[in-house]
Amino acid sequence: MVLELHVWGPGFSLPSIDAQCLATIAYFSLLVPKGSWTLVASSDPTISPTQELPALKNGSIWVSRFRNIADYLRQYSNGEWDLDGDLTALEKADSVAFSSFVESRAQVLIDLSLYVTSGNYYNSTSPAYGSILQWPNQWVLPPQLHAAAKARTESLGLSSLDLEAVREQQKREHSTAVTAGRIPQNFIRRPRDTVSSLLGKTPQQHQFRLDALTGDLFGPLEELLGDKTHLLSERGPSSLDCLAVGYLSLALVPELPHAWLRDLMLRKAPRLSQFVERLRRELYGTVNVSDAFANGGNSPLPWRAPERARLATIGSTLLNSLADATPILKDIRMNNRLRETAESADSGLSELESRSLSAYAQAQGRDTLLSIATVVGGLTALAGYMVHVGAFSPQDVGEHKHDEHEASETTIPES
Template sequence: MVLELHVWGPGFSLPSIDPQCLATIAYFSLLVPKDSWTLVASSDPTISPTQELPALKNGSTWVSRFRNIVDYLRQYSNGEWDLDRDLSALEKADNVAFSSFVEARAQALVDLSLYVTSQNYYNTTSPAYGAILQWPNQWILPPQLHAAAKARTESLGLSSLDLEAVQEQQKRDHSADVAAGRIPQNFIRRPRETVSSMLGKAPQQHQFRLEALTRELFEPLEDFLGDKTHMLSAKAPSSLDCLAIGYLSLALIPELPHTWLRDLMLRKAPRLSKYIERRRRELYGVVNVSDAFTNNGRSSLPWRAPERARLATIGSTLLNTLADSTPILKDIRMNNRLREAAKSSDSGLSEVESRTLSAYAGAQGRDTLISIATVVGGFAALVGYMVHVGVFSAPEGDGEEEQQGEEEEGVTALPESVDVSDFLGNVRVQS
């Protein structure tokens, strides 16, 4: 049976726009025979039960995330498809340590470069997603990924890269100054800002922080690589090489309006940069977006065109997006996802972490139900009170009260219908 590797589609002259997907593609290219797998640029995480890409499909079995896919390939092939099988005990320890190091540190820098840096996101990253996504995901997923990247890097204190946030803060400060009477409204015309100008005016500690983050990643990897042909040994590549190629390709290769990450990588880790450039050409070749969708056979990768979205899938996507935008439904769905992730065998969590996450999801679910009950109870009490005081009761006897009022004022109420002969008879009697 041919394995199907579903990934985020190509971008930046790379076979995927996502580092975990790039690492998985590199692993398959190094180890799995080309006729044993296909590469599908589905770019839709909902196809996987875990709602994540990369995702490997083998019949009815789905496995997601790079590390889980590596473990599955080892078990599926009885140890034959395992890049780390010949590593020594010390090399295996280094492999685990540096793999975790690369995933944690490089992800933050890729987020800052491709998503948080406003010029890069709006001019390059967002259009790249638009080229690989089908409707309506091309309008839904990029803002979600953008917001997630900003949330992941918020603690780094590098908001100066995000022009949107900086300019919003400037507008708030400007409005506050106008309201306080410190400056006349529209007195100063502010020029259009760029990331370069913002970085130049940003607090100096922001620039130091950016230098420190890149130095903490690139210099240890540069020293660890040394003069070796691979990250761990000169004999053969390992899963660490795949992760380094996947993450650092997105730091080095994309042509962006603001190339601060590439410039720092070339300056701080020249040997590592040459290694990444050489290996990504060997493993990925030259990639065009059309290769993933036309089956033209020009690529060295075994692309298979993704299926077009069905009407039911589009409807489900729209409903899920609407549900995730509704406050109470959003909380309920998030708790369900946490609970499913805690129980999933592909989550990569230990037994203690799984129990802790499950308990947290349960507590959050109870809090959500209590909130719903409180709102419903408060609304019911309000309606009951309004009924009690007569807000919703219709006034009774309006005609009788009106007639009594007219009689009290000396006005005789006219009957609803009058017979002509009776009226003339009454007139004769009175005359």
């Protein structure tokens, strides 16, 4: 049976716009023989039971996330398809540690570069999604991904404000208020810096902040690579190499209006940059968006055109979007998704973590239902009180309608 790998579609001349999908494609390209798998740019996470991409389908079996898919391939092939099979115990330990390191540190920088930086998101990232998504997902998913990226980076203090235009408008309003004397200078609080505002200032003022974020990622990887052909071993690539090329390709390859992440990577980690560029050319080549929708096209990757969205799928997407935009329903759905993720067999969580997260989601759900019951009870009590004091009664409504009816039948005599 041919394995189906469902991913977010191409972008920036790469076979996917998502780092986990790129890492999984690299893993398949290195291990799985041609003819044994197809690559589907479905770009729709709802096709997977876990609502995530990448997702591997083998008959009725679905597996999502890079690490889970790699584990499944090893079991499915009886150990034949395992990039880490020849690693020593020390190399395997380094692989686990650095894989978590890359996934956490690199994702933050990609979020800042492709989504939080306004010029990059509106001029490059959002149009890239529009070219691979079917209606209505092309209007629904990019804002959701944008908001998720802002939420993931909020703790850094660099994503409090997304739009450059709004930031500049705030500055003009504060300047005008100070000039007019309406607000004393010492009472005006300076807004938190954002990536966009950082990029608009001189490097001497704030370059060290971006240097610290990028240096924490690129420095250790540059040192780990050294003069080797791969990150862990001269013997060949490992799963860590796949993750590195997946995440760092999105830092190095995209042509963006504000290419600050690529510039810093080239300057801070020249050997690592050459390694990523070499490996991504070997594994991906140069991908056109049309390749993913033409059953292969001129790409070396085994593309299979995704199916057109059915009417039922479109209706479900619209209803889900409406539900996620409704405050109470949004909270209920979010808690349900969190609980399902915690209880999923391929969640990647330990048994203790799964139980704790599930209990938290259930408690949040109960709190939401209690809030709803409190509001409904309060409104009911208010209506009962108004009826009791005579401020409102069904009889008043009937008399009011009767008076309106009589007034409508009254005619003005002709003079």
